[in-house]
Amino acid sequence: MLRSIATAVVLSAGLASAQATGIAVTDLVGTWSSKSNSTLTGPGFYDPANEKFTEPKHPGISYSFTADGHFEESYYRAIANPNNPKCPKGIIQWQHGSFIKVDNGSLVLTPIAVDGRQLYSDPCTYKTAVYTRYNASELFERYEVLTDGYSNRTRLNLYKFDGSPMMPLYLAYSPPEMLPTTTLNPLTTSTPGGAKATSKVKRADLPLNHNAFDTRTPGKIRADRWWWFGVFMTASGAVLYLFF
Ligand SMILES: *[C@@H]1O[C@H](CO)[C@@H](O)[C@H](O)[C@H]1NC(C)=O
Ligand SMILES: *[C@@H]1O[C@H](CO)[C@@H](O)[C@H](O)[C@H]1NC(C)=O
Ligand SMILES: *[C@@H]1O[C@H](CO)[C@@H](O)[C@H](O)[C@H]1NC(C)=O
């Protein structure tokens, strides 16, 4: 779905990184993926050097956790459009950072704000897919790791901040398959002496998505249309970089 879309919008924004310290949670360690097992964390999903996503075969989500408190997540979702079935939207999100398990059993995920990325595709409304930063803290009220009685696979149930269950995740890899857990942020890495950049994306910062498409923490979210208004207003003076 997103393959046909050739360009992405790159804008300017100054951002600071945020990191928290984590504690060991051994039962969570590994890469977990939803049933189709085709969306996974790691370099096969997001390539930071080239600022490129590889579209998985099927929609799904994946989380990885390390014993020393790092996490990574990949989301690929198609959003059906009941009013116009020919116009499905697609969204790819990736972020990583640190997590802690709170005394009360909740998990608090704090992404490295400058590293998260989102590719949003709405081909009937926008000619190009829109590539932005993505930063959304997450709170899971609780989780459980068990053996799925039907498939005999190790299964992770995550419960959202409001107690509703996420789709079940199954252990795909242990140890986890992840990108480096340190800050990546390749877009702001300069190439001294004008060295040829490996990426087609030149040195630039991306705008930040203000949690416009998803609610992962309690509280108000910004309405979709206001965010887009902001993007396109800012985009008038911006550069379009070619992808793929
Ligand atoms: C990242 O998102 C969280 C909420 O999800 C917010 O508290 C934090 O300030 C954001 N960080 C940046 C640098 O925008
Ligand atoms: C557990 O503590 C965290 C952090 O203080 C809080 O945000 C969360 O709502 C609490 N979870 C439950 C289930 O009370
Ligand atoms: C389930 O998996 C365990 C360990 O991986 C194995 O020992 C057991 O035989 C499996 N059971 C079934 C019904 O496949």
Ligand SMILES: *[C@@H]1O[C@H](CO)[C@@H](O)[C@H](O)[C@H]1NC(C)=O
């Ligand atoms: C999930 O996919 C990965 C990568 O293709 C594979 O190594 C793994 O065995 C799969 N796991 C299951 C349970 O199908």
